[in-house]
Amino acid sequence: MTVFPNAKINIGLTITGKRSDGYHNIETVLYPLKIYDVLEIIPNPDGEGLEFSISGESLAIPEEENLCVKAFRLLEERYRLPAVKMHLHKDIPSGAGLGGGSSDAAYTLRLLNDLFGLGISREGLKDYARLLGSDCAFFIDNEPVYAFGKGDDFRPVRVDLSDYFLVVVMPDLAIATARAYAGVRPRKPLFSLEAKSSNPPEEWKALVQNDFEETIFKEFPELSGIKESLYAAGALYASMSGSGAAVYGIFREKVHLPELEGDCRVFYDAG
Numbered sequence: 001m002t003v004f005p006n007a008k009i010n011i012g013l014t015i016t017g018k019r020s021d022g023y024h025n026i027e028t029v030l031y032p033l034k035i036y037d038v039l040e041i042i043p044n045p046d047g048e049g050l051e052f053s054i055s056g057e058s059l060a061i062p063e064e065e066n067l068c069v070k071a072f073r074l075l076e077e078r079y080r081l082p083a084v085k086m087h088l089h090k091d092i093p094s095g096a097g098l099g100g101g102s103s104d105a106a107y108t109l110r111l112l113n114d115l116f117g118l119g120i121s122r123e124g125l126k127d128y129a130r131l132l133g134s135d136c137a138f139f140i141d142n143e144p145v146y147a148f149g150k151g152d153d154f155r156p157v158r159v160d161l162s163d164y165f166l167v168v169v170m171p172d173l174a175i176a177t178a179r180a181y182a183g184v185r186p187r188k189p190l191f192s193l194e195a196k197s198s199n200p201p202e203e204w205k206a207l208v209q210n211d212f213e214e215t216i217f218k219e220f221p222e223l224s225g226i227k228e229s230l231y232a233a234g235a236l237y238a239s240m241s242g243s244g245a246a247v248y249g250i251f252r253e254k255v256h257l258p259e260l261e262g263d264c265r266v267f268y269d270a271g
């Protein structure tokens, strides 16, 4: 069986406090993108356990560190899983703030559950996903949500970008999430993002911000340059996604940005 783990963007991101478990409390809106990896899992009756292979963008991590493998191991410890062959084709840029690895993990849980009839509920899958990373649980339902706590408690949100043209720009730069969090001082926002996101994208520029931008843009000014280029090209709203390095722009009409394509991967109509 083959599935297509998708990426996500963060619309706004406020870091509201440091938790006793070393993580941070945040609020953000998570929104699914039409940018995909490919994940195939097939029963392997002549084999044992998990045979894993990967293609596409290389990750330079040991196999057991891959979030797909971690997801398999998590279920293997709790359920009788038949031997499988798993292949992951990476196309979502990694270290981008696009949730690629998190999505791969969530889709591995969903696929094993469906393939072998494990009977795990949606909420049960989200609880397993929470053990794999803060962004993973979002990809179980994969709907736009207002996320809070560690970023894996959700409330529905009415954000619909289907009438807009979303461009995602990915420079040749990977940013480690932990390092990005270490650089930001928490703040208490006057108004919650949950309220602000009910405004249309035309009003977000003055309302909705990503708290990582200040420190990340100081270290990587080219990212701020991309954001400004998107506004210069007519974006209604532009922002870095999550802890970066991807920067996205929301346009009313279709655009083409050849000036950005030289040094970056540009994904058009991604929303």
Ligand SMILES: C[C@](O)(CO)[C@H](O)COP(=O)(O)OP(=O)(O)OC[C@H]1O[C@@H](n2ccc(N)nc2=O)[C@H](O)[C@@H]1O
Residues within 6 Å of the ligand: 010, 013, 022, 023, 024, 025, 026, 028, 097, 102, 132, 133, 134, 135, 136, 149, 150, 151, 177, 178, 179, 181, 242, 243
């Ligand atoms: C930046 C976001 O992508 C926004 O959606 C997420 O908050 C990060 O999600 P993620 O990549 O799945 O992050 P995890 O793999 O859970 O955590 C990586 C590291 O980021 C930091 N981290 C992550 C989430 C969070 N709420 N507070 C944190 O401080 C911690 O140092 C953690 O060790």
Ligand SMILES: Nc1ncnc2c1ncn2[C@@H]1O[C@H](COP(=O)(O)OP(=O)(O)OP(=O)(O)O)[C@@H](O)[C@H]1O
Residues within 6 Å of the ligand: 059, 061, 065, 066, 067, 068, 088, 090, 093, 094, 095, 096, 097, 098, 099, 100, 101, 102, 103, 104, 105, 135, 175, 177, 242, 243, 244
């Ligand atoms: N299947 C995978 N795909 C991508 N990265 C993976 C995967 N498994 C483990 N990783 C590791 O996780 C790190 C972060 O992966 P991921 O793509 O989720 O982060 P990201 O793009 O920064 O997204 P976000 O920070 O929004 O979760 C990578 O740098 C890589 O070392």
